[in-house]
Amino acid sequence: MSEHHTEHDAHNSHHISPASQYWGIWIGLMILTVITVLAYYIPLWLKVDLGAANVIIAMAIATTKASLVVLYFMGLKYDKRFLAVAFLSSLIFLGLFLGFTLLDIKTREDSQPFAKPLYTGKEVPLEGGHSAGAAPAATKTEGKSESPASAAPAASHTAGETKKEEAKPAASAAPVGGTKH
């Protein structure tokens, strides 16, 4: 057991934790796992609804477990502070990501991004202009019919090169015009 805590041996300054410490951390992690499962089952048995507290308790236990793994198994406690900064910076950005996304979605009254059934490819979005989806589709066709008109003055300026370009929008506009008449 002489090799324990040889924090500054001849070759380098690597910290070596005693094996008993790793086993101790493992026991701690197992106990916390049991507590997580009990925290899930006990309110169910007692038929108590803790609401949001459930998620908070579960996440608090998970974070305690994660801290044990990072500090002892991964040895961040005995390592350079700079490594901790590098690692924790990812958590800060994850916090920003999560925080602002939730703020955004929770402060809108109309945000139901997945309220409609998923689009299966069987439905036709445009049905005679009666459905709600007709409005954006209508603006699309308007935009198309405008494009040859806007391309026309450009064609008059530089006839040679733009003739080819003019031909394309005109061709794509033709079926749109055809359905209107």
Next chain:
Amino acid sequence: MAQAVDELKHDHKHDEHPWFFHHHFTDVQQQFDTAKLGMWTFLATEILMFGGLFVAYALMFSMYPEAFKAGHEHLNVNLGVVNTAVLIFSSLTMALAVRSAQTSNKRGIIINLLITIACACVFLVVKYFEYSHKYHEGLLPGIFYSFPTDYVPHIEMYFALYFMMTGLHGIHVTVGIGLLTWILLNAMKGKYTSAYYTQVEMVGLYWHLVDLIWIYLFPLLYLVS
């Protein structure tokens, strides 16, 4: 100029460079520290990659909690607990493998790595049974959801997240088995001693991160209430 080159050559002759030392580092310690900083930076990007899925989970759960509660009831908590215990134990044996390398205990490295690989395989086998059960029941993401009864709106969203999160984690476990096998073979050749065990340490850090992700996935997916 020529004199300087001669001096360099002279230095190289008398310097006893260990086989693992790369000439562009100042010394062995700096080489180790560089590898470690690179590894921790990589782990930070891993957190951010999984972070996207965690944010998606938080949003969907906050919008459709009923769907998530109904979805998690199709999961077997016992299998989740078994996999959690297996992964945590593999994390312990991984830490002990690194410690064996630090103390030049070749036999210790090999035994601990073998246990770690075995645990990883058990995890994937349990995951396979869980996946095949869900596949046959039709508990699948999005439009593939076809479980006949008790439909709760957006339950397919829960299974989309379930398969994406456990799937990405499962890919990491599979990659981990490959990495562990690689360092196991090296350890058998006697490559690692207390002077050089960078690869064991780095694979160890990766493996602990895989455990870390699962520590969050388990309550989020199996213990929704």
